Amino acid sequence: MEPLPPGTTVAEPEAGADPEPDGGPSSPASGRRAPRHRTGTRHRRLVRLAIVLVVVTVLPCATGVVYELALPGVADARARVVAIDRAHGGTPAGLPLPRKLSEAIVSVEDEHFYSNVFVNVAEGAGRAAIATLERSGDPGGSTIEQQLAKQLYPHGPGLAGTLSEIGLGVKLALTYSKPEILAMYLDAIYYGNGYWGDVAAARGYFGVRPDQLTWAEASLLAGLPQAPSSYDPVHHLALARRRQWHVLTRLVADHVLTAAQADAVDRAPLPLQRRPRG
Numbered sequence: 001m002e003p004l005p006p007g008t009t010v011a012e013p014e015a016g017a018d019p020e021p022d023g024g025p026s027s028p029a030s031g032r033r034a035p036r037h038r039t040g041t042r043h044r045r046l047v048r049l050a051i052v053l054v055v056v057t058v059l060p061c062a063t064g065v066v067y068e069l070a071l072p073g074v075a076d077a078r079a080r081v082v083a084i085d086r087a088h089g090g091t092p093a094g095l096p097l098p099r100k101l102s103e104a105i106v107s108v109e110d111e112h113f114y115s116n117v118f119v120n121v122a123e124g125a126g127r128a129a130i131a132t133l134e135r136s137g138d139p140g141g142s143t144i145e146q147q148l149a150k151q152l153y154p155h156g157p158g159l160a161g162t163l164s165e166i167g168l169g170v171k172l173a174l175t176y177s178k179p180e181i182l183a184m185y186l187d188a189i190y191y192g193n194g195y196w197g198d199v200a201a202a203r204g205y206f207g208v209r210p211d212q213l214t215w216a217e218a219s220l221l222a223g224l225p226q227a228p229s230s231y232d233p234v235h236h237l238a239l240a241r242r243r244q245w246h247v248l249t250r251l252v253a254d255h256v257l258t259a260a261q262a263d264a265v266d267r268a269p270l271p272l273q274r275r276p277r278g
Helices: 039-070 077-087 099-109 117-133 144-152 158-175 178-188 198-206 215-222 237-253 259-267
Strands: none
Touching: 077 144, 077 178, 099 144, 099 178, 099 215, 099 237, 144 158, 144 178, 178 198, 198 215, 215 237, 215 259, 237 259
């Protein structure tokens, strides 16, 4: 080692400090690594989280919008109702709604009909999807909008048909008011014995207009659309009356009738005309 020039001093290392190896802070000769920089890892995690959020939220919404646009429009819904009635020799009533029949139908078919449209549709869609996946047929819990869509815009069976029914039900709910939807439902639904619509059913079974129906008559008619042949009051009166009692219990649950009133309705005369048209 060559001697240092005169006057040169050598700095002593501070106490406790390790002398820096020749290779610098990251030299293999030191046997130690510099602290890992975590910024890149945090950035990658944020990117992954953003992707997950897009997949979980934005993508389903976008898919739903595209699906809705692919379905037919519902501006012709009322014209389709008129066509159904005319094809079977009937005349749609439209608005105003027959109060007793309307309340009975809502209670037994869709008790949340007047609630928030998205909540009601979501509940009905869930029941319809579960019933379809379980291959259990008609779920019996579809919303009135979905049932109307099924009646006016026929589609195939299975999950694809159920999705179309749900999507068209949403379109109907966003296009028409609740009274308009219910009026179309009452006018287009089948009540058995060749009676399409509430006008034909009220006249055919009881000889009156829909707004003249008693609670006994209205509750009987309200039970027919679920299974018009099985609950046919002309040929299966006992089953029709059993279904009628179910309608009355739903009216009590919805506070439309009291239990005493429902009992009285159940005992009331039912002047059924036994002259089926078809």
